[in-house]
Amino acid sequence: MFIFVEMAPGDxxxxxxxxxxxxxxxxxxxxxxxxxxxxxxxxxxxxWLGRAVQGDMGYSLTSRRPVTDIIMARLPKTLLLVGTAMVxxxxxxxxTGIISAxxxxxxxxxxxxFFSFFWLSIPGFFxxxxxxxxxxxxxxxxxxxxxxxxNAEHPVLDRIHHLILPAAVLGLELAAALTRYTRASLxxxxxxxxxxxARAKGLREWIVISSHGLKNALIPVITVxxxxxxxxxxxxxxxxxxxxxxxxxxxxxxxxNQKDYPVILALTMAVTILVVVSSFLADVAYSVIDxxxxxx
Amino acid sequence: MTQERFGIDTLIDGARSGELxxxxxxxxxxxxxxxxxxxxxxxxxxxxxxxxxxxxSFDAGATQGGGGRPNAAATEYSFIINxxxxxEINRMVDARLVTISADLQGFVGDLAESWEIADTTAVFxxxxxxxxxxxxxxxxxxxxxxxxxxxxxxxxxxWGSSFRNVVGYEEAQAVEDGTPTSLSGVTAPDDYTVQIDLxxxxxxxxxxxLFISIMPEHVLGSADRAxxxxxxxWTTEERVGAGPFKFMSLVEGERVELEAHDAYHFGAPAIKNxxxxxxxxxxxSLAAFQQGSSxxxxxxxxxxxxxxGIEGAESIGFPAGVGYIAFNVYQPYLQDKRVRxxxxxxxxxxxxxxxxFQGQVAAVSTEIPYVTxxxxxxxxPYDYDPDRARELLEExxxxxxxxxxxxxxxxxxxxxxxxxxxxxxxxxxxxxTELKFDDGSGxxxxxxxxxxxxxxxxxxxxxxxxxxxxxxxxxxxxxxxGWSNEEFDAAMNAALLTYDQDEQAEYYQTxxxxxxxxxxxxxxFDRQNLVAVNTGKLENSVWGPGHIMWLNNAQxxxxxx
Numbered sequence: 014m015f016i017f018v019e020m021a022p023g024d025x026x027x028x029x030x031x032x033x034x035x036x037x038x039x040x041x042x043x044x045x046x047x048x049x050x051x052x053x054x055x056x057x058x059x060x061w062l063g064r065a066v067q068g069d070m071g072y073s074l075t076s077r078r079p080v081t082d083i084i085m086a087r088l089p090k091t092l093l094l095v096g097t098a099m100v101x102x103x104x105x106x107x108x109t110g111i112i113s114a115x116x117x118x119x120x121x122x123x124x125x126x127f128f129s130f131f132w133l134s135i136p137g138f139f140x141x142x143x144x145x146x147x148x149x150x151x152x153x154x155x156x157x158x159x160x161x162x163x164n165a166e167h168p169v170l171d172r173i174h175h176l177i178l179p180a181a182v183l184g185l186e187l188a189a190a191l192t193r194y195t196r197a198s199l200x201x202x203x204x205x206x207x208x209x210x211a212r213a214k215g216l217r218e219w220i221v222i223s224s225h226g227l228k229n230a231l232i233p234v235i236t237v238x239x240x241x242x243x244x245x246x247x248x249x250x251x252x253x254x255x256x257x258x259x260x261x262x263x264x265x266x267x268x269x270n271q272k273d274y275p276v277i278l279a280l281t282m283a284v285t286i287l288v289v290v291s292s293f294l295a296d297v298a299y300s301v302i303d304x305x306x307x308x309x
Numbered sequence: 310m311t312q313e314r315f316g317i318d319t320l321i322d323g324a325r326s327g328e329l330x331x332x333x334x335x336x337x338x339x340x341x342x343x344x345x346x347x348x349x350x351x352x353x354x355x356x357x358x359x360x361x362x363x364x365x366s367f368d369a370g371a372t373q374g375g376g377g378r379p380n381a382a383a384t385e386y387s388f389i390i391n392x393x394x395x396x397e398i399n400r401m402v403d404a405r406l407v408t409i410s411a412d413l414q415g416f417v418g419d420l421a422e423s424w425e426i427a428d429t430t431a432v433f434x435x436x437x438x439x440x441x442x443x444x445x446x447x448x449x450x451x452x453x454x455x456x457x458x459x460x461x462x463x464x465x466x467x468w469g470s471s472f473r474n475v476v477g478y479e480e481a482q483a484v485e486d487g488t489p490t491s492l493s494g495v496t497a498p499d500d501y502t503v504q505i506d507l508x509x510x511x512x513x514x515x516x517x518x519l520f521i522s523i524m525p526e527h528v529l530g531s532a533d534r535a536x537x538x539x540x541x542x543w544t545t546e547e548r549v550g551a552g553p554f555k556f557m558s559l560v561e562g563e564r565v566e567l568e569a570h571d572a573y574h575f576g577a578p579a580i581k582n583x584x585x586x587x588x589x590x591x592x593x594s595l596a597a598f599q600q601g602s603s604x605x606x607x608x609x610x611x612x613x614x615x616x617x618g619i620e621g622a623e624s625i626g627f628p629a630g631v632g633y634i635a636f637n638v639y640q641p642y643l644q645d646k647r648v649r650x651x652x653x654x655x656x657x658x659x660x661x662x663x664x665x666f667q668g669q670v671a672a673v674s675t676e677i678p679y680v681t682x683x684x685x686x687x688x689x690p691y692d693y694d695p696d697r698a699r700e701l702l703e704e705x706x707x708x709x710x711x712x713x714x715x716x717x718x719x720x721x722x723x724x725x726x727x728x729x730x731x732x733x734x735x736x737x738x739x740x741x742t743e744l745k746f747d748d749g750s751g752x753x754x755x756x757x758x759x760x761x762x763x764x765x766x767x768x769x770x771x772x773x774x775x776x777x778x779x780x781x782x783x784x785x786x787x788x789x790x791g792w793s794n795e796e797f798d799a800a801m802n803a804a805l806l807t808y809d810q811d812e813q814a815e816y817y818q819t820x821x822x823x824x825x826x827x828x829x830x831x832x833x834f835d836r837q838n839l840v841a842v843n844t845g846k847l848e849n850s851v852w853g854p855g856h857i858m859w860l861n862n863a864q865x866x867x868x869x870x
Binding site: 021022023024027039040043044046047072077078083086087090142145146149150153156157158159160161163164254255256257259260263264266267270272 | 362364462465466467469470535538539543544560561562563564566582584586588589590592593594596597599600602748750751752754755
């Protein structure tokens with residue numbers, strides 16, 4: 014990531030003092046010297062790494078604030094948005110997928126299929142603007158932007174109120190994907206021999222589906238969920254920008270534009286940790302659902 | 310199921326005790342789920358109705374904002390390094406020595422009550438009723454500290470060079486060991502007088518103060534200047550200024566919350582709480598305005614009709630500088646002035662102004678249309694004449710084989726349309742261009758550094774005198790466009806050396822005539838920035854040039870229902 018930022022033309026001083034800012038070449042040079050940008054790139058990377066392993070992520074080159082402060086102020090908001098979108102999509106996606114599979118070729122199945130493809134096809138930014146127009150501007154049910162109102166009387170309710178639209182937009186696409194995967198997986202499982210055996214034992218249909226069908230059908234679905242988490246985080250860049258949700262997504266966009274490498278590297282690290290943790294959680298979830306995968 | 314059962318506690322208690330059936334619980338939950346948004350809407354409506362609170366939106370500028378602002382603004386909270394989109398915060402929190410009049414014709418006092426500039430001495434008399442947000446009086450020591458801090462090489466401020474004509478500036482720059490520097494030419498004879506001694510007369514010196522927030526010596530005086538921009542001071546309640554509003558908190562990525570400074574020297578602001586929002590998406594900013602969440606927001610001409618349809622809303626225009634095409638005269642194929650003049654003739658700026666800008670801007674042929682006293686009346690207007698353009702190109706031996714890179718950095722859709730129109734006008738006379746949008750990725754900056762760029766559409770800042778022309782084409786050479794002219798330099802220098810406006814007018818007119826003939830750039834439009842203002846609710850707001858809140862009347866703004 015550091016190499017990519019280095020390879021891109023321009024640097025943070027160009028962001029701070031763009032060509033039209035009428036800053037003298039001497040002022041720009043002094044600023045480069047002060048920010049250490051004149052040091053060789055390998056040296057800067059080693060310096061950054063040396064501090065990073067001690068938990069010091071340095072200062073943002075443009076806002077001059079500690080990177081840790083900036084990220085820690087925003088990380089919880091992204092986690093809240095992505096987490097809510099994830100929970101929403103898992104509930105909606107899996108429930109719809111199950112109903113679709115059980116009621117295959119019914120009106121409900123066709124409707125679920127239609128909406129799944131609709132949500133999968135519609136670009137996130139367009140859906141965001143559409144939702145803002147309908148639910149915020151026209152109906153005035155939700156705020157247009159942000160994660161909180163100034164001087165809100167009920168901060169928790171206020172946060173939920175701000176969360177609903179962006180989380181719904183972010184979650185709908187994953188919900189649509191999960192609907193398709195759950196449906197396909199469950200239909201396949203329902204044709205399996207052990208399902209016929211379960212029914213032959215005289216078990217009630219919903220026990221057959223929940224205890225025997227779902228457990229097996231959900232294994233590929235969990236994989237989809239785990240591997241969609243990074244996608245959700247990257248999707249959050251667009252959603253956060255449109256809804257002005259003050260999370261890591263919006264920060265990533267600004268940092269990339271400003272070649273603010275201490276922020277970019279710290280963000281990459283934060284997202285990497287999130288992805289590793291999500292993969293670990295997926296592994297744990299496998300073992301919960303499928304005893305064959307359990308350790309020992 | 311009765312009405313009182315529609316509460317979370319009732320549902321939980323009912324479920325625990327077995328009083329409610331599973332069906333009742335399900336119905337109650339659905340009702341609560343559906344009712345939540347409505348309930349929230351009510352909560353929200355209650356929290357935004359206060360009349361002493363105002364929220365304004367701004368274009369963050371750092372991304373795809375469509376307010377017609379340059380694309381590369383950084384978010385730096387002190388004004389020391391950049392300013393950029395955070396200027397609006399400084400405009401509200403800080404005071405300056407002087408500011409600009411609404412009609413752009415002159416300077417008006419802010420902390421300075423009066424000033425006298427003669428030969429190489431400028432004396433500013435400060436108001437004695439200005440106090441910092443912490444109650445300490447603002448004195449001449451603060452002004453002296455501010456200039457010393459900005460010119461200290463350890464601070465590396467972009468504003469330091471504004472004072473290069475002050476006695477002691479060069480000596481201060483030579484200090485390399487980090488010792489705090491002070492300029493011998495900046496002194497405080499008493500608590501309310503600042504004297505600035507200049508190396509040579511400078512009629513443009515007041516313009517240099519427009520962006521300089523005066524900072525509190527009693528708070529920052531002992532700070533290490535090399536790390537001064539990293540202090541929590543800039544983004545916390547520690548922030549002390551002398552402007553109409555106090556900095557209360559930065560809600561990360563969302564807004565800056567300000568509170569009225571009741572002892573403000575122009576009077577206590579009528580609005581008690583001011584929230585400044587910085588949007589990365591122009592569409593969202595306008596939607597927030599449409600919803601009533603903010604009372605003012607940047608907009609473009611495309612949205613005039615939309616804003617007109619919002620109850621109480623008006624589109625208000627204010628000068629945003631003069632649009633121009635600048636040429637890189639280092640390029641051999643742009644060195645012949647006939648090629649540059651041909652481009653001036655080739656573009657029908659009147660038609661573009663009337664159609665794409667919907668008559669909201671005027672076509673111009675010189676640099677600062679407001680400063681009529683400095684304009685020569687015999688300047689060539691370069692009226693649309695494609696035949697003349699072709700003749701000039703033929704005389705210059707233009708082959709048409711060259712494709713010129715044509716940069717622009719305003720991200721609004723109108724600019725994109727204007728660029729396409731200009732591209733077609735140029736193509737019609739045989740000049741091929743490739744439009745290149747500067748998304749802030751640094752490619753254009755690199756081309757400028759390598760002197761490989763061809764031409765850029767940009768805009769020239771508006772101020773009461775065209776003294777800033779030297780910033781682009783003069784000897785200091787901030788932005789080297791490769792064009793220089795000794796006669797122009799001499800005329801501009803002579804204008805800066807005299808304080809007599811009639812004499813200045815003569816020199817400026819000479820300089821502008823040279824620019825007009827040599828065409829190191831093509832002047833196009835008197836650009837306007839538009840702001841959507843809910844004048845039904847926000848009274849007494851005056852919108853200034855350049856940045857939205859330039860003028861000192863924030864204390865008079867009122868929110869009415």
